[in-house]
Amino acid sequence: MISESDILDCFQHLVKDVSDDVILVGSGDDAAVVKAQEKDLVHSLDISKVGTHFPEDSPAEDIAYRSVAVALSDLAAMGAYPSFISIGLTANITEISWYKNFTKGIEKILNEYQIKLIGGDVTFGEINICVNVFGYPYDKIITRSGAKINDSVFLTGPLGKGRKGLMDWKTNKKSSYVSTFFNPIAQFINSEKIVKYATSCIDISDGLVKDLGSICKLSGAGADINVDMIKITHDIDDVCYGDDYVLCFTCNKKHDDLAEEQGFIKIGFITDKVGKVEFKKN
Known part of the structure; x- marks a missing residue:
């Protein structure tokens, strides 16, 4: 039987060296510490659930990638670019290989968008991925409420x-x-x-x-x-x-x-x- 520590170990290479001028404390403590910037911080949270947002037989790598990508999309809709994310993973899989493949999907999307994973948590239950995404505006924020007649x-x-x-x-x-x-x-x-x-x-x-x-x-x-x-x-x-x-x-x-x-x-x-x-x- 695999433990929570075994699963968390699969993610350690993704959060090992994330500290920089913005992320003062990354994963490993009870919370991450992010330095306040002159720009506004844009945040969104998205939850992907097995059977609703992806098929039950989906590959772990694809589940991971898709769950982060759809969360990042909310930042793009706001006119913001991504900077860092955190992930809450609930899963009832008992093979450690599944979690290793899951982290491959996370690593792939982190590299593609040049963003950092600053922490998260895991627990046992039906597969469910909660992704917090954080970014900064390119210029002004675009909202859903600004459309004008004849636009x-x-x-x-x-x-x-x-x-x-x-x-x-x-x-x-x-x-x-x-x-x-x-x-x-x-x-x-x-x-x-x-x-x-x-x-x-x-x-x-x-x-x-x-x-x-x-x-x-x-x-x-x-x-x-x-x-x-x-x-x-x-x-x-x-x-x-x-x-x-x-x-x-x-x-x-x-x-x-x-x-x-x-x-x-x-x-x-x-x-x-x-x-x-x-x-x-x-």
């Missing part, structure tokens, strides 16, 4: 790749979409591009219909969306599903040319019909 609505990419990847995984079909589901890309590059002109933003985690609805609700507005302009992967249900993690943002129409030059897709505009998102075809 344009943009997407930074197509919808449905994550959904198609999960479908392919469940049917044992090999495709690039499977990697898209398990290894989603947090859109920090696009976040930095739009941060100076976007009036609101959200990452598409729960589907365009719901997530754009959140922008409209908090902005006291509505939206008219041209379905024909949305790039979908599988079928029209892609607009409802989620797991895309592309950004949906709004901006003043005077920035349309810039947004389109940057490769973003205009799909509609903000209206005065409070809380009402209408999808139309040409």
Whole structure:
């Protein structure tokens, strides 16, 4: 029977040398100590649960990577870049190899985004990963509540790749979409591009219909969306599903040319019909 100490030992190489000018005390004490910066600290927390956010037979490495990536995506939606994370892991796996593979996924994403793991905890139970992410604004913070009437609505990419990847995984079909589901890309590059002109933003985690609805609700507005302009992967249900993690943002129409030059897709505009998102075809 493996112990909590055995599991924690799997993570030690990831937290051994994280102390620097910002992280004064890393893992090993009862709490980490982070030096206050001149910039605002942006924080988000995301929980991924087996059977809900990933299939039960998912590889441990992919579970780890995906759980961190979807949490980081929230920072990108706010116009912030990542700096460090902490992880709470609940698992009922009794093979130490599973935890070693899990840490491989953590190490992979730490290296890709050049961020640090400053601590966490483990306990026994149904697989559940709680990820705290911390970062700093590129410029101004982008919220969900800043959309204005007649603003344009943009997407930074197509919808449905994550959904198609999960479908392919469940049917044992090999495709690039499977990697898209398990290894989603947090859109920090696009976040930095739009941060100076976007009036609101959200990452598409729960589907365009719901997530754009959140922008409209908090902005006291509505939206008219041209379905024909949305790039979908599988079928029209892609607009409802989620797991895309592309950004949906709004901006003043005077920035349309810039947004389109940057490769973003205009799909509609903000209206005065409070809380009402209408999808139309040409």
